Amino acid sequence: MTVTQNPRGLDDPAIRARVEELLVDMTLAEKAGQLTQYFKFNLPEGEGTVGDMPQKRGEVEDALERGEAGSLLFVTDPAETNRLQRLTVEGSRQGIPALFGFDVIHGLRTILPVPIALAASWDPETIERGQAVAAREARAVGIHWTFAPMVDIARDPRWGRIVEGAGEDPYLGSAVAAAQVRGFQGDQLGTPERVVAGPKHFAGYGAAIGGRDYDEVDLSDQQLWNIYLPPFKAAIDAGAGNIMTAYMPLNGVPATGNRWLLTEVLRNQWGFNGFLVSDANAVRNLVTHGFASDLTDAAARAADAGLDLEMAISDPAYAHLPEAVESGAVSIEAVDACVRRILEVKLRLGLFDDPYVDEDHARTVLADPAHRQVAREAAQRSAVLLRNEGTLLPLNAEQLRSVAVLGPLADSKRDTLGPWVFDYNLDETVTVLAGLRDRLGDQAEVRYAPGVRPAQRTFPSMFEMFPGNANPDPEGFDDDAELQRAVELARTSDVAVLVLGEWHGMIGEAASRSSLELPGRQLELLHAVSATGTPVVLLVMNGRPLDLRWAAKNVPAILDIWYPGTQGGAAVADLLLGDVAPGGKLPFTWPRTVGQVPMIYSHTTSFEPQNQGKRYWDEESTPLFPFGHGLSYGTFTYSDLTLSRETVSRDGHLTASITVTNTGDRAGDEVAQLYIHQRHGAAARPVRELKGFQRLHIGAGEARTVQFEIGPDELRYWNAAARDFIVDATTFDVGIGSDSTVQLTATFATTA
Numbered sequence: 001m002t003v004t005q006n007p008r009g010l011d012d013p014a015i016r017a018r019v020e021e022l023l024v025d026m027t028l029a030e031k032a033g034q035l036t037q038y039f040k041f042n043l044p045e046g047e048g049t050v051g052d053m054p055q056k057r058g059e060v061e062d063a064l065e066r067g068e069a070g071s072l073l074f075v076t077d078p079a080e081t082n083r084l085q086r087l088t089v090e091g092s093r094q095g096i097p098a099l100f101g102f103d104v105i106h107g108l109r110t111i112l113p114v115p116i117a118l119a120a121s122w123d124p125e126t127i128e129r130g131q132a133v134a135a136r137e138a139r140a141v142g143i144h145w146t147f148a149p150m151v152d153i154a155r156d157p158r159w160g161r162i163v164e165g166a167g168e169d170p171y172l173g174s175a176v177a178a179a180q181v182r183g184f185q186g187d188q189l190g191t192p193e194r195v196v197a198g199p200k201h202f203a204g205y206g207a208a209i210g211g212r213d214y215d216e217v218d219l220s221d222q223q224l225w226n227i228y229l230p231p232f233k234a235a236i237d238a239g240a241g242n243i244m245t246a247y248m249p250l251n252g253v254p255a256t257g258n259r260w261l262l263t264e265v266l267r268n269q270w271g272f273n274g275f276l277v278s279d280a281n282a283v284r285n286l287v288t289h290g291f292a293s294d295l296t297d298a299a300a301r302a303a304d305a306g307l308d309l310e311m312a313i314s315d316p317a318y319a320h321l322p323e324a325v326e327s328g329a330v331s332i333e334a335v336d337a338c339v340r341r342i343l344e345v346k347l348r349l350g351l352f353d354d355p356y357v358d359e360d361h362a363r364t365v366l367a368d369p370a371h372r373q374v375a376r377e378a379a380q381r382s383a384v385l386l387r388n389e390g391t392l393l394p395l396n397a398e399q400l401r402s403v404a405v406l407g408p409l410a411d412s413k414r415d416t417l418g419p420w421v422f423d424y425n426l427d428e429t430v431t432v433l434a435g436l437r438d439r440l441g442d443q444a445e446v447r448y449a450p451g452v453r454p455a456q457r458t459f460p461s462m463f464e465m466f467p468g469n470a471n472p473d474p475e476g477f478d479d480d481a482e483l484q485r486a487v488e489l490a491r492t493s494d495v496a497v498l499v500l501g502e503w504h505g506m507i508g509e510a511a512s513r514s515s516l517e518l519p520g521r522q523l524e525l526l527h528a529v530s531a532t533g534t535p536v537v538l539l540v541m542n543g544r545p546l547d548l549r550w551a552a553k554n555v556p557a558i559l560d561i562w563y564p565g566t567q568g569g570a571a572v573a574d575l576l577l578g579d580v581a582p583g584g585k586l587p588f589t590w591p592r593t594v595g596q597v598p599m600i601y602s603h604t605t606s607f608e609p610q611n612q613g614k615r616y617w618d619e620e621s622t623p624l625f626p627f628g629h630g631l632s633y634g635t636f637t638y639s640d641l642t643l644s645r646e647t648v649s650r651d652g653h654l655t656a657s658i659t660v661t662n663t664g665d666r667a668g669d670e671v672a673q674l675y676i677h678q679r680h681g682a683a684a685r686p687v688r689e690l691k692g693f694q695r696l697h698i699g700a701g702e703a704r705t706v707q708f709e710i711g712p713d714e715l716r717y718w719n720a721a722a723r724d725f726i727v728d729a730t731t732f733d734v735g736i737g738s739d740s741t742v743q744l745t746a747t748f749a750t751t752a
Ligand code: GLC
Pocket: 073, 103, 147, 200, 279, 280, 509
């Protein structure tokens, strides 16, 4: 799908004329109001506040009627959207409609696998199709804009938001970012049944020191330009209409007030002409950072840096913009530039012509069964088969008489959906237990035992303020008896399927961890069940790599199912019984233990590389599973790697081709991955860098020849000495294989 020349349509003369007409008639307070986005929580009433949020009752409605709330978030009920929209369209002086945004990260009502799972599919089409469903449901209820995709590169799994992104690699991250933008937004802003895509959090948020969410980030220029910025650039090139700024200081300067980042890079270098929004309260937070002296200073410096819209819970900093303009702290021109971008996107979306949403249509869209099928296929294609000793998988339904399904996560609808979901339908949610029971019917007896109680966070999750998010802590749960009951079920079954991992509140925002161990007594359950001698299939429900050292040696089959979403259990049954073959690949390096973190595949060659795997004296320095790892039910060999040329100019192109053969007796999916290594040049470059991938479905005994283009886009890198992107005249090694450990067996040279 080609993105149109003007994906955001912000150069339309009719739109420009209408903007000027509105702008000239606005007061300073109304201009500041257009730049203010309020949370509108649907929470039980506190004494005068909304739930336990510091927002006064009626504060938002009053602002809407004054024309001083340009945008809202967290409204997902179409009737409520219409009620609030009417307050500003019919109640305010200029009747400018509000823009409704929300976190539709991996689905609204139909929940897709979490984003890290979608990335693990290495399948842009699946990702695009899934986010198009999410967009259709969001737009139907009156949401115009999603705060997604989250494109932060994450290389420290202690950081809980790794679950929201596409992992450690800029090439994979860029492909996933673009696919999500296409899915959300279509080929241009304002496409029916689509929403504005808002990549976040600009920029570098995933590099928080210690993996501690919100903590500061220090990145070198070459890390920024080669690793953390590329997915944002890919999202913008795909037409994203919005960018959200990050909470934290980047190299000492808070991202939300960082003029270099928001204007110099984003607008001047990249030509981004969409609109910017801060993260929640991040403008007020400029005072907390010790960057701004007070809220007026914060408002002035954010607006001057190029931040258009302030996301606020209450008492917005941008309410101080009139004072800032009058004092000369920020120019009216800077403020008007922000207001123009907000008015333009509202006009482009057609909100002035059609500000309300059809509530009957919303119900029809949300009930569309086709959405569940898309979610099921996405869950099938996201799963990563980490181990399959003795090809225990797929299970043979004909031979199965009894299956023990164990672990509390196996029967938890809420956890099957994962984090960042609010408007889901648990009645439609299929757990692993339900999926296996539906699939096996009366063919085999499927018995369940939790084995252990749900584990709890030491410090509660901030998302527990939303109903249904607290982890159940069953009254009278007899730990030892329950463990024994689970063991007995395993002992008397043909196979034991354990679902182990983290509970949904243990991953995502404000969910950093100092450990990667399985929480609670889950490992004890795994040991005890394994000791029965019954074959064990371990299903991992997670959003970050977990410490699976024991399992990787002792459990024959390990399938990472992530948080697989509304149809997760059905997809898992499809995979376990061989109706479909797993084909996902890891989007991050899977460390053995937290002590190895950060661990990436694209490190450079340092001193004594022959000891690369022995840097620690107490543990191997290699990963448990490498980046790009994933098995299928076929077995694949790679042969005949050829390059179309042995030398190429630095702006030239060549083609790499290879044959992939499925030597197994079952069809399967494989992701052929192209890696390069630059031998020498103006900087020491990584031992491998992913520069191409293709997901293939290959029948048993069949072969496919695939080709990859290599050119300046794949070879250039930002060089700290040149302070620009360069392509060296050098020699490159090339390899194509099934993960990042591929041997690099071909070479070519670039000439000066
Ligand atoms: C949160 C998150 C951001 C989200 C926003 C609105 O704090 O950092 O990703 O989009 O607030 O919910």
